[in-house]
Amino acid sequence: MSVDIKDNPAESRFEIFVDGRFAGFAEYTLTEKTVTFTHTEIYDDFEGQGLAGKLVAFALDASRDTGLKVRPLCPYVARFIGKRPEYQDLVEG
Numbered sequence: 001m002s003v004d005i006k007d008n009p010a011e012s013r014f015e016i017f018v019d020g021r022f023a024g025f026a027e028y029t030l031t032e033k034t035v036t037f038t039h040t041e042i043y044d045d046f047e048g049q050g051l052a053g054k055l056v057a058f059a060l061d062a063s064r065d066t067g068l069k070v071r072p073l074c075p076y077v078a079r080f081i082g083k084r085p086e087y088q089d090l091v092e093g
Contacts, residue, residue, distance in 0.1 A: 037069040
C-alpha cells in the first residue's frame with residue numbers, strides 16, 4: 001500500500017492518497033501565526049487503516065516546520081494532540 005500526503009493550499013486542506021486514490025483530508029484555515037484545523041475525514045473505503053493518524057501527524061509536523069501554532073477545533077485533531085505530548089507545544093494558548 002502506497003500512502004502519499006500533501007498540502008493543498010488552494011483547497012485549504014492536507015490530503016491523503018492511498019495507491020493514488022483520494023482517501024481523505026484535514027481542512028484548515030490560516031492566519032499569519034496560526035493554523036486552525038476544522039475537520040478531518042477519511043472516506044469509508046479507507047477506514048481502519050490508521051490513515052487519519054498519519055494525515056494529522058503529517059499536518060502537525062508541517063505546521064511545526066513553518067512555525068505556526070495550532071488551534072485544534074476538529075475533535076479528532078484535539079484528541080490526537082491530547083494523547084501525544086510531542087505535539088502539545090504546538091497548541092495555541
